[in-house]
Amino acid sequence: MYQLKSNIKNINSILNAEKISTQTVRKRMENNMKALVFDQYGTTENLHYRDVPTPTPKDNEVLIKVHSVSVNAGDILLLSGLHYLARLATGIFRPRINILGHDLSGTIASIGPKVTEFKVGDNVFGAVPMLNAGSFADYAKVPSDHIIKKPENMSFNDAAAFPIAALTAIQAIKYNIKPNSENKVLVYGASGGVGSFAVQVARALGCDVTAVCSSRNSEAAKILGANRVIDYKTESVFDKSEKYDLVFAANGDNSIFSYKGLLDKNGVYVTSGGSLKQMAGAMALGPFILSNKMSFLSVKPNRLDLEYLCNLYNDGKLVSVIDKVYPKDQLIDAIKYFEKGQARGKVIIDFTK
Structure with missing residues (x-):
């Protein structure tokens, strides 16, 4: 009788463990997102999709559900690894920052505890810092001072064309x-x-x-x-x-x-x-x-310049020039097209398509 009770206890323990494991796996799956990643420096052949943990915003950050993104020359440079000074920050031998994308537009999904100027559900656009995981993913984490509310008369595709460029x-x-x-x-x-x-x-x-x-x-x-x-x-x-x-x-x-x-x-x-x-x-x-004259510019996203950008747009003095719009599942094709250097204006990827 004792042996039977002992066996039943062991079976229950195993079943509970399996139940916990299943719940854990399900929770982890729910907290994952799809992202375009690269594990080695090189060409677009190194890009592939993977499920990765959805980031959690820190104090002054927001999490954005991505609607649209665009490709920039910096993405190609980061992928190639040819900017050797940048590798000191992004990974010397293998990429530590392995999700490309710096422009984005979308909707705020969650906010950090110290963010007061935005709320969940706001439509925004802006730029992901170079040393953050990028926007070629379902969600992207961005400092709150790197984004601005999207004007109602500006489409998500237009908004994604603006930030870095x-x-x-x-x-x-x-x-x-x-x-x-x-x-x-x-x-x-x-x-x-x-x-x-x-x-x-x-x-x-x-x-x-x-x-x-x-x-x-x-x-x-x-x-x-x-x-x-x-x-x-x-x-x-x-x-x-x-x-x-x-x-x-x-x-x-x-x-x-x-x-x-x-x-x-x-x-x-x-x-x-x-x-x-x-x-x-x-x-x-x-x-x-050139003495004290500026020679190389590394863009610094900030709210003041984003507001100036919006003012020019609202005054009809700034429009986005979009060459092509690709659906989400053709993101790698969009990068390859941009890499040819023949695009007239911006190359956009619409994540809602």
């Missing part, structure tokens, strides 16, 4: 032109995501804008506000005698010395992208060649 344009131009004067601004690479915003921002600030792009994009650059357009395939801006108050290289593969020749006496050169050679030259040589 438009903020880069704003910070490159607004804070580097001379106040109370008509500045002559050159935008090199005026047809891409950042460049198309840069032309608009410069024009909104009353600048005389010269856009450099291919002939197939020249008409679009004029519509966005360029006073003149130079087709880099048929003529070189570096052969001309024109001088500029601000040269913004949003794209390209040129040396810092060639850009220096385009500057007026007190002109400023800024770059935020282009080839590794162009970026490395700006970072390594810019402080010496």
Whole structure:
């Protein structure tokens, strides 16, 4: 009899353990989300989907249910691992930050205990910091000062096009032109995501804008506000005698010395992208060649500039230029398309489709 009771007790223990285990597994599944991840630096072939834990927002963070995202050059650079200084933060040998995506729009799913300016259910857009897990996932955790409420007349796709590219344009131009004067601004690479915003921002600030792009994009650059357009395939801006108050290289593969020749006496050169050679030259040589003039811009998302962005949008002075919109299950295809470097404006992924 004792043996029977003992066996029954053991069986009950096993059954309870299995029940607890099943409940635990179910709870873990409920707390997971689908994300596009990479476990090794390299190409898009290293990208794959995986169930990962849904992040929990800290004190001053919010958790956003992702509606739309866009692709940026920084995503490709992070995936490649070719920015070796960045690896000190993202993982030297293997990626520690392994979810790409920095632009997003969506709806707040939960908030940290110290967040007061937002509530669950607010529609927002903004940018995920470089050292956070990114937005190519069902949910993304974002500092509350990196987002802003989405205007009602702005679609989620439009909102996802703005953050990194438009903020880069704003910070490159607004804070580097001379106040109370008509500045002559050159935008090199005026047809891409950042460049198309840069032309608009410069024009909104009353600048005389010269856009450099291919002939197939020249008409679009004029519509966005360029006073003149130079087709880099048929003529070189570096052969001309024109001088500029601000040269913004949003794209390209040129040396810092060639850009220096385009500057007026007190002109400023800024770059935020282009080839590794162009970026490395700006970072390594810019402080010496251009003295105290800014040479390389790493965008810093903040609420003040996001509010300025929204004001330009509401005034009809800033629009998103969207090349293609992909459904969620074609996210890798969207990245591959962007990587070709032929997109006119932004490449968007709609997570609701």
